[in-house]
Ligand SMILES: CC(=O)N[C@H]1[C@@H](OP(=O)(O)OP(=O)(O)OC[C@H]2O[C@@H](n3ccc(=O)[nH]c3=O)[C@H](O)[C@@H]2O)O[C@H](CO)[C@@H](O)[C@@H]1O[C@H](C)C(=O)N[C@@H](C)C(=O)N[C@H](CCC(=O)O)C(=O)O
Ligand SMILES: Nc1ncnc2c1ncn2[C@@H]1O[C@H](COP(=O)(O)OP(=O)(O)OP(=O)(O)O)[C@@H](O)[C@H]1O
């Protein structure tokens with residue numbers, strides 16, 4: 174079963190899907206030439222052509238290629254999705270972190286899990302690279318099938334708005350669905366916030382499946398109320414947060430929150446009782462991520478005590494507020510903030526951390542190429558507003574000219590009073606940011622987190638913010 178002609182081998186079934194960039198129906202000839210023995214298509218024209226020109230090749234005409242890919246893959250693989258209790262998380266920021274935290278909680282009580290998300294894919298103890306945050310249905314189901322073989326009973330996955338919109342998750346029965354938040358991103362793809370929201374909301378309505386059993390929704394987020402409406406078909410609605418917001422306080426809430434670098438604690442009030450949570454994660458956004466993951470763990474049958482114990486042992490997630498050790502008296506953090514909201518949260522956390530020391534916040538960032546252009550000045554403004562020094566650089570320029578992207582972000586930085594240094598070369602920019610730091614300062618290296626490459630017009634080159642920063646720190650020491 175293949176949806177990309179380039180992956181077809183002798184004996185495969187090729188499913189032609191219509192995409193944004195091209196149409197899989199154009200590659201039927203190529204798939205047949207590579208040995209496809211059957212073709213599933215949603216084009217009558219392609220179907221008729223196949224029946225007349227390739228009589229030995231099986232042909233099926235379906236209504237929608239992508240849905241057929243999901244349905245046929247599930248059937249061929251023996252419905253692995255039915256053997257896994259699936260928890261899915263959507264939202265602009267916090268998906269990867271929440272998914273990692275939930276998987277760690279489930280593992281802490283001995284459950285074998287599948288994890289699918291941005292950083293990596295886990296099949297029990299096996300770690301695989303993730304080509305996408307949410308892969309195509311066929312690939313998700315293959316991972317699920319491998320998970321079932323490895324003894325997994327649980328799956329935790331991030332569902333990106335692209336995947337929900339494109340129905341890469343068609344037919345997956347979601348047990349617990351989590352919503353983190355919605356702020357501006359991906360408008361290049363969705364066009365408007367309304368459409369971006371509608372894609373996220375589909376998780377709660379069920380995509381080719383019945384709606385999730387339990388919806389876990391961030392009550393403090395502006396879009397939480399709308400998600401709650403979309404979740405009308407879910408059997409239960411659990412709200413989490415800190416604040417009194419629309420329609421009262423969240424049911425699963427954090428009280429008496431204390432936040433320090435490398436230490437977060439709060440009382441977790443739930444309808445099932447209260448428990449004290451302590452974790453080594455840093456920052457307010459991670460209280461939200463902990464709340465979402467803890468609600469899902471509770472929904473999956475863990476006790477409050479088991480969850481609190483697991484929270485105490487959680488490891489930080491790679492590239493999410495990852496501090497780079499040094500003896501120089503300042504703090505260097507690598508973080509995946511790549512939206513204006515994430516930058517704002519990150520910088521305000523840094524401000525809180527340096528407040529007592531009267532020290533400075535130095536923020537390095539860039540904006541991705543071939544992605545939402547309207548977020549560039551917004552990110553520039555967010556970076557400038559909270560920082561003393563901004564170092565503006567490149568972050569995966571892809572097919573675009575790096576200086577054009579930088580200049581679009583610079584418009585936002587210039588609306589603020591922050592000093593700004595532009596350095597297109599990211600490694601050189603990291604060196605500038607770190608060399609500018611004095612004792613007590615905090616240097617934020619934002620946007621690429623765990624990523625191991627820089628995607629440039631001329632190709633993809635190895636690049637790792639953590640390694641580059643560590644190297645600069647070694648040179649200085
Ligand atoms: C915008 C977007 O989501 N694009 C994804 C989408 O492409 P598409 O539907 O437009 O498909 P297309 O490229 O037009 O091709 C149509 C069909 O022809 C097939 N084809 C194409 C060429 C060929 O030679 N032979 C062939 O058979 C393709 O495999 C496909 O089945 O489906 C393709 C097949 O799965 C993905 O490779 C592609 O990811 C592109 C590369 C991408 O960059 N996607 C990013 C934006 C993405 O999906 N990101 C999200 C969210 C990230 C986050 O915020 O966390 C993610 O889930 O990763
Ligand atoms: N709950 C949250 N609310 C707001 N911002 C957050 C939250 N959690 C994390 N962040 C910020 O967003 C960044 C990305 O976090 P994370 O990777 O967990 O999100 P994601 O939704 O998976 O992102 P992506 O869609 O790009 O994969 C973090 O590095 C941090 O700066």
Ligand SMILES: N[C@H](CCC[C@H](N)C(=O)O)C(=O)O
Nearest residue numbers: 511540541544568569620621
């Ligand atoms: N999943 C997001 C990640 C963006 C990360 C940033 N480094 C960039 O390349 O813009 C995207 O593909 O838009």
Ligand SMILES: [Mg+2]
Nearest residue numbers: 268269291306
């Ligand atoms: Mg992610």
